[in-house]
Amino acid sequence: MTEPEIFDVVVVGSGAAGAMAALRASDQGLSVLIVEKAQKFGGTSATSGGVMWIPNHNLNHEGDSRAQALEYLGSLCTDVGQHDRLEAYVDQAPEMLRYLTATGVKVIAANWPDYFPDKPGARADRSLICPTFDGRELGEQRYPLMREQYNRFKLFGRYAMDLTETFTLMARAKGWRSTAARILRRYWTDYDTRRISRRDRRFTQGAALMGQIYKQLFGRGIEPRLDTSLESLLTETNGRVTGIAVSNFGRTYEIHARHGVVLAAGGFEWNQELRDRFYKVPGLTRHSSTPEDGNRGEALIAGESIGASVEHTGQGWWIPTMNLPAPGASNFHEIHQAAFDVGRPHSVCVNRNGVRFVDEATGYDSFGQAMVEDQLKTGANTPCWLVFDATFRSKFSAGGLMPSIVTPDRKIPSDWWDHYVFRADTIDALAEKIKVPQDALKDTVSKMNEYARVGIDPEFGRGGNIYDRFFGDATVSPNPCLGPIEKPPFYAVPINNGDLGTKGGLRADARARVLDKDCEPIPNLYAAGNCSGNPFGSIYPGAGGTIGPALTFGYVAANDIAARAGNQRGTATQQGN
Ligand SMILES: Cc1cc2nc3c(=O)[nH]c(=O)nc-3n(C[C@H](O)[C@H](O)[C@H](O)COP(=O)(O)OP(=O)(O)OC[C@H]3O[C@@H](n4cnc5c(N)ncnc54)[C@H](O)[C@@H]3O)c2cc1C
Secondary structure: OOOOEEEEEEEEOOOHHHHHHHHHHHHOOOOEEEEOOOOOEOHHHHHOOOOEEOOOOOOOOOOOOHHHHHHHHHHHOOOOOOHHHHHHHHHHHHHHHHHHHHOOOOOEEOOOOOOOOOOOOOOOOOEEEOOOEEHHHHOOOOHHHEOOOOHHHEEOOOEEOOHHHHHHHHOOOOOHHHHHHHHHHHHHOOHHHHHHOOOOOEEOHHHHHHHHHHHHHHHOOOOOEOOOEEEEEEEOOOOOEEEEEEEEOOEEEEEEEEEEEEEOOOOOOOOHHHHHHHOOOOOOHHHEOOOOOOOOOHHHHHHHHOOEOEEOOOOEEEEEEEEOOOOOOOHHHHEEEOOOHHHOOOEEEEOOOOOOOOOOOOOHHHHHHHHHHHHHHHOOOOOEEEEEOHHHHHHOOEOOEOOOOOOOHHHOOHHHEOOOEEEEOOHHHHHHHHOOOHHHHHHHHHHHHHHHHHOOOOOOOOOOOHHHHHOOOOOOOOOOOOOOOOOOOEEEEEEEEEEEEEOOEEOEOOOOEEEEOOOOEEEEEEEOHHHEOOOOOOOOOOOOOOHHHHHHHHHHHHHHHHHHHHHHHHHHHHHHO
16 A cells, blocks of 8 residues: 655645645745645635735835724624634734735735724725736646636626726726727737637736735645545544545545644535524525635534534625526526625615615625625515616616626516516516515615715615725715616616625634634644634625635644644754754
């Protein structure tokens, strides 16, 4: 029998948390292997917007501080449980960023308001993005193996867009036509790449982040082992984790880890059983906007089977989504995020009683939390309805339904009507079609029209803070988030409580060590990213609030393993002496 392979560190999952853990561990002189279940590497992280929320990042010199970050988080995060983990985040995230940029990864500070802009300590400069990266720097064989970006982040599902281009096209802002033309021209005049692949060499957003990190990993000789899934954790009788058992095309084998196993296998959003177990309103796996072949909670299950505890598993990183069919596509391409659409003027969201339940322009996670609360209260939410008029329809997307200037009603396939998209000439007739009480919907719409006229939403304060207005329509006044819903025809699309992943997982401490039921670390076992409970509890503090912690606790885990490995080496030497 051949001896099992052995590495200093074995990392499960190739997303942001796993890639960072591997990179840092390698730079600490440890041998590393990443195993990845999917056929492509990069995880949800590569499909994402790639935004990182890093408080006190010091890229500019305008005075964020540890104290201000903790003031903001302290005012919000009342259910964190482990305050030292929250503090570790505030302390280690800037350290992680310094390390990351020192390796050559480029980042840019964005002016994105924190999601609770009225809370003390809030700022509008903690979110970071990455400049576009040339994917071919990864090598011709490798670059098409990075997971493709989320469909809506590519024009026509094919041409890469950076965040500015995405928002320009989404909102049909000034210059959107020339932006679209530039994107197409750039792709089709890249003759050299067109000869070898359909894949755009422009890696933007999450692909830019992960592309840059993988360039560093490849440069250090670390290649993710694809098609290789964690099956179980190997332990000694004293509970110390010694490695993992994996499967690869049906073949099962063991890989041993001298100093640590880092579980970075994402959340459990694609595991209906775990949703049913943990969530008050479970929702459906297929409403998630993450890749369907990825995160199914296997690492959480493996951890629990050796005595690990879990935390913050009651919620996803919520985002409103809607379905539109895409012939021949997987779920990933049928699900469309509607995060910013639900707060645009000339629209309103109602539950199935025809009643509003939220400031629709709030952050997407808060929107989802409001859906859950309303469902628990009324039983008439999840899904709710986005109702809008012809003015909205001409200007804005509604999930996957592009503005009428791009996709006029006559181009909508007949089977979509009254199934994915509902349309009627009056609010009464629309209410009848979507089975919402007519009087209630009419009353809601007429109140919204009055709020639009005066510019104030006395019920939920829509458009009342800088975050709301950030995604409003500057051409609409007095409130860029409120426009009358008055121009027929009227439309409605069902909105699901979708997600970007799950908020909770294995309980890990401030050093990313997985804890057992007595809150004792399980020797040699670490968790980071959505595989672990997030440091903020139920709160999504700002854009990048999931990737920031994923990178940070991947970094923290590697540092802790390296420190212990050093200690162990030191001890061995002393013993040897
Ligand atoms: C469209 C979209 C946009 C988003 N934009 C942002 C954003 O801009 N900023 C932000 O902070 N968050 C964003 N998110 C959320 C964010 O992408 C995730 O929360 C984050 O990437 C999770 O990182 P991770 O490393 O924990 O997991 P992932 O990146 O999902 O990586 C986990 C990896 O583990 C692998 N895996 C799973 N099970 C196993 C197994 N048994 N064995 C081996 N491997 C396994 C998976 O295949 C996957 O590759 C977005 C999400 C989506 C869908």
